[in-house]
Amino acid sequence: MKFLQLIRYKNLLQLALMQLIIRFGYLEQVQIPLSLFYWQYTLLILSTVFIAAGGFVITAIFDQESNQINNDSKALIGTYISESAAYNLYAGLTIAGVGCGFILANSVEHSNFAILFVLVATLLYFYASSIKNIAFLGNLLIASILSFSIIIIGIFDIFPNTFEINQQQMSVAFSILMDYAKFVFMIYLVREIIINILNFEKDRTQEIKTLPVVIGIKKSNKIAFILLLLPLLYLFYYSYNYLFENNLFIGMIYILVFVIAPMLVGLIQIWNAKEKEDYKNCSKLLKWIIFFGVLSIWVITYNIKHHG
Numbered sequence: 174m175k176f177l178q179l180i181r182y183k184n185l186l187q188l189a190l191m192q193l194i195i196r197f198g199y200l201e202q203v204q205i206p207l208s209l210f211y212w213q214y215t216l217l218i219l220s221t222v223f224i225a226a227g228g229f230v231i232t233a234i235f236d237q238e239s240n241q242i243n244n245d246s247k248a249l250i251g252t253y254i255s256e257s258a259a260y261n262l263y264a265g266l267t268i269a270g271v272g273c274g275f276i277l278a279n280s281v282e283h284s285n286f287a288i289l290f291v292l293v294a295t296l297l298y299f300y301a302s303s304i305k306n307i308a309f310l311g312n313l314l315i316a317s318i319l320s321f322s323i324i325i326i327g328i329f330d331i332f333p334n335t336f337e338i339n340q341q342q343m344s345v346a347f348s349i350l351m352d353y354a355k356f357v358f359m360i361y362l363v364r365e366i367i368i369n370i371l372n373f374e375k376d377r378t379q380e381i382k383t384l385p386v387v388i389g390i391k392k393s394n395k396i397a398f399i400l401l402l403l404p405l406l407y408l409f410y411y412s413y414n415y416l417f418e419n420n421l422f423i424g425m426i427y428i429l430v431f432v433i434a435p436m437l438v439g440l441i442q443i444w445n446a447k448e449k450e451d452y453k454n455c456s457k458l459l460k461w462i463i464f465f466g467v468l469s470i471w472v473i474t475y476n477i478k479h480h481g
Contacts, residue, residue: 175253176262179233180226188225188322189218191467195326195350198471202478205346208281208333216277217329220290221322223270228297230263235301267294281333289325293318308387312365320358323350356466359404364459366397371452398443405436423480424473431465
């Protein structure tokens with residue numbers, strides 16, 4: 174169970190589920206010529222999950238000294254799992270992820286795509302070892318990597334089967350994935366800032382230059398508020414112009430109840446947050462907003478297909 178906690182299995186399950194939703198809830202429903210067979214798409218999910226798990230492990234390895242100094246009760250490495258075992262686990266997961274990616278890239282006859290998996294694994298290592306401690310840059314990087322888990326679906330499942338005859342159709346499908354990737358990026362960026370605020374005392378003690386340590390909690394709060402407000406305003410615009418105006422009421426109600434309403438709650442939480450528990454609740458809420466936001470691709474596609 175400690176190993177499962179170390180790789181943050183709940184986050185990995187959510188990541189895999191989001192990729193499954195995009196394939197079966199959207200791409201297969203719009204009936205475009207997809208590149209990947211089910212075994213290949215399984216490889217894509219496995220590579221994503223393995224590399225992400227390796228990223229969680231290497232981050233925990235580099236955080237162990239800080240956790241021990243601050244007597245963090247959640248610290249696993251050095252308490253329940255040895256550092257050498259953690260490094261072996263990191264190496265095994267990362268090699269497995271890159272290996273799956275290499276097999277996948279060759280199976281779609283784009284062997285050069287394998288470099289994407291190497292690049293992500295490398296960025297996760299540098300994030301854990303140094304970039305994480307650079308104000309805002311670490312937040313931008315990890316949010317970009319998460320959003321790339323959506324973009325990579327388009328790279329492998331749409332791009333290889335894009336030809337002149339179907340270019341417009343495939344471009345629309347890819348652009349929709351890009352829109353969802355942007356949404357995930359923005360929400361996760363806010364969540365990363367909230368986590369930095371939550372860890373303010375620990376980071377300040379260790380002289381880690383996160384955004385709240387550099388500019389203060391109040392200013393970081395304002396930045397998080399604005400970054401969450403921007404996608405919320407766009408969702409209001411999108412819901413009215415693309416859902417309501419086209420009589421897609423199921424999709425509109427879903428967006429209002431499961432995405433917009435929680436985002437409003439999140440804004441209120443950020444505005445009023447004072448204690449650690451406030452930021453913890455906000456972080457959990459943002460995590461669910463990402464999931465239900467991605468799930469909306471299935472709801473809206475269903476609405477278009479059956480009632481549009």
